[in-house]
Amino acid sequence: MAKKLWEKNSDVNPEIERFTVGRDRELDLLLARYDILGSIAHSTMLESIGMLTHDEMETLHRELRNIYEIAERGEFVIEEGVEDVHSQVELMLTRKLGDIGKKIHSGRSRNDQVLLDLKLFTRNELKNVCQSTKELFDSLIAQSNSHKDVLMPGYTHLQVAMPSSFGLWFGAYAESLADDMLFLQAAYRMCNRNPLGSAAGYGSSFPLNRTMTTELLGFDSMNYNVVYAQMGRGKCERNVAYALASVAGTLAKMAFDACMFNSQNFGFVKLPAECTTGSSIMPHKKNPDVFELLRAKCNRLQALPTDIILIMNNLPSGYFRDLQIIKELFLPAFTELQECLHMATYIIERIEVNRDILEDKRYDAMFSVETVNRLAAEGMPFRDAYKKVGLEIEAGTFTANKEIHHTHEGSIGNLCNEQIVKLMESIYGNIDFEKASTAENALLNK
Numbered sequence: 001m002a003k004k005l006w007e008k009n010s011d012v013n014p015e016i017e018r019f020t021v022g023r024d025r026e027l028d029l030l031l032a033r034y035d036i037l038g039s040i041a042h043s044t045m046l047e048s049i050g051m052l053t054h055d056e057m058e059t060l061h062r063e064l065r066n067i068y069e070i071a072e073r074g075e076f077v078i079e080e081g082v083e084d085v086h087s088q089v090e091l092m093l094t095r096k097l098g099d100i101g102k103k104i105h106s107g108r109s110r111n112d113q114v115l116l117d118l119k120l121f122t123r124n125e126l127k128n129v130c131q132s133t134k135e136l137f138d139s140l141i142a143q144s145n146s147h148k149d150v151l152m153p154g155y156t157h158l159q160v161a162m163p164s165s166f167g168l169w170f171g172a173y174a175e176s177l178a179d180d181m182l183f184l185q186a187a188y189r190m191c192n193r194n195p196l197g198s199a200a201g202y203g204s205s206f207p208l209n210r211t212m213t214t215e216l217l218g219f220d221s222m223n224y225n226v227v228y229a230q231m232g233r234g235k236c237e238r239n240v241a242y243a244l245a246s247v248a249g250t251l252a253k254m255a256f257d258a259c260m261f262n263s264q265n266f267g268f269v270k271l272p273a274e275c276t277t278g279s280s281i282m283p284h285k286k287n288p289d290v291f292e293l294l295r296a297k298c299n300r301l302q303a304l305p306t307d308i309i310l311i312m313n314n315l316p317s318g319y320f321r322d323l324q325i326i327k328e329l330f331l332p333a334f335t336e337l338q339e340c341l342h343m344a345t346y347i348i349e350r351i352e353v354n355r356d357i358l359e360d361k362r363y364d365a366m367f368s369v370e371t372v373n374r375l376a377a378e379g380m381p382f383r384d385a386y387k388k389v390g391l392e393i394e395a396g397t398f399t400a401n402k403e404i405h406h407t408h409e410g411s412i413g414n415l416c417n418e419q420i421v422k423l424m425e426s427i428y429g430n431i432d433f434e435k436a437s438t439a440e441n442a443l444l445n446k
């Protein structure tokens with residue numbers, strides 16, 4: 001039996017095959033379950049328009065659900081000589097069911113199949129990323145609340161600047177994740193549209209019922225225009241990559257802070273010993289390697305949108321094989337970010353905070369603005385107060401009054417964490433993950 005869907009008379013050159021198949025046989029494994037879900041929906045629709053009998057559909061569904069279980073157990077393989085996941089599933093069906101298996105490809109192309117698989121895969125991965133992002137958010141808010149009274153120096157230009165607090169520091173990264181969640185929400189919504197039925201990119205002469213597959217697969221709507229549906233390949237990945245990059249940016253910055261604050265010269269935080277690594281030569285070392293690796297991985301993730309753009313930027317409309325390469329960068333990105341999110345949450349929950357940083361005289365000068373503001377509030381013109389305190393500092397006569405009263409919204413004394421939590425809830429709580437999983441379970445008879 002020919003293993004190429006398109007194989008007719010001439011043989012395939014093995015070198016050309018190796019080059020064109022590339023890493024598909026390994027990467028497409030991530031898409032297997034989604035390819036099968038798509039086939040269940042597609043064959044249901046084919047039956048509804050008289051392209052399959054009811055019995056044929058039932059037979060196909062039974063076998064597709066078998067294959068789904070094989071994939072769930074991690075036992076699905078793309079055999080030697082088979083190009084991709086789409087070919088492998090069809091091969092398994094035809095081996096088992098003969099002509100019935102050969103009927104399933106009516107009204108579709110691998111171009112819309114891979115589009116669909118990517119959307120279903122991404123939808124599911126985004127759900128996990130959103131969940132992990134929310135978990136880190138919750139840990140940061142908890143740490144912010146329990147350290148709201150612990151002061152630390154704030155820096156500009158890496159010069160001691162003004163009083164800050166651990167309440168502010170942890171809370172800042174929480175609020176940053178709330179904004180990142182907005183990107184994730186947009187990515188999810190954009191991804192959640194059905195491309196199936198666009199076939200090779202120009203539709204089909206069969207009277208496909210695309211509304212039906214849209215509902216069966218739990219999409220919000222379809223990508224209506226078939227040419228646009230195909231244009232979504234690469235565009236969807238790029239936009240999702242922006243959302244991942246946004247979260248990664250927050251993590252990378254936080255990781256840098258944590259490494260720096262953990263250094264002996266700062267000593268603001270202590271990473272739990274189990275989260276540090278030793279040196280082969282210096283017996284005293286407890287290195288923050290976890291945060292350093294996390295920083296590098298997250299910086300690399302921020303290159304993902306650009307990498308995707310460079311692959312697809314100057315392609316005209318219509319399918320091109322170039323798009324296959326995006327999978328190599330895009331599919332592994334979710335696991336990478338997930339691992340970083342889990343590590344970050346683990347450490348943030350266990351990080352120790354130094355409550356006595358400000359006993360150290362070297363930070364006294366950061367209370368200068370407090371003193372200037374106090375004098376100004378008592379009636380001295382701001383510029384005169386500024387000069388008086390500046391001269392005192394230079395003369396070494398300035399004494400810091402460490403009582404601070406910051407009351408406005410978002411400041412040390414008024415973190416607005418409840419508002420930040422509400423903001424996060426209003427975004428995260430508004431993404432309807434249920435709809436997708438309910439539809440997928442129904443296709444699987446679960």
Ligand code: ARG
Pocket residue numbers: 024084110111114319321323324327
């Ligand atoms: N492996 C291909 C991809 O990822 C599947 C689609 C193949 N379509 C084609 N016209 N060669 O793009």
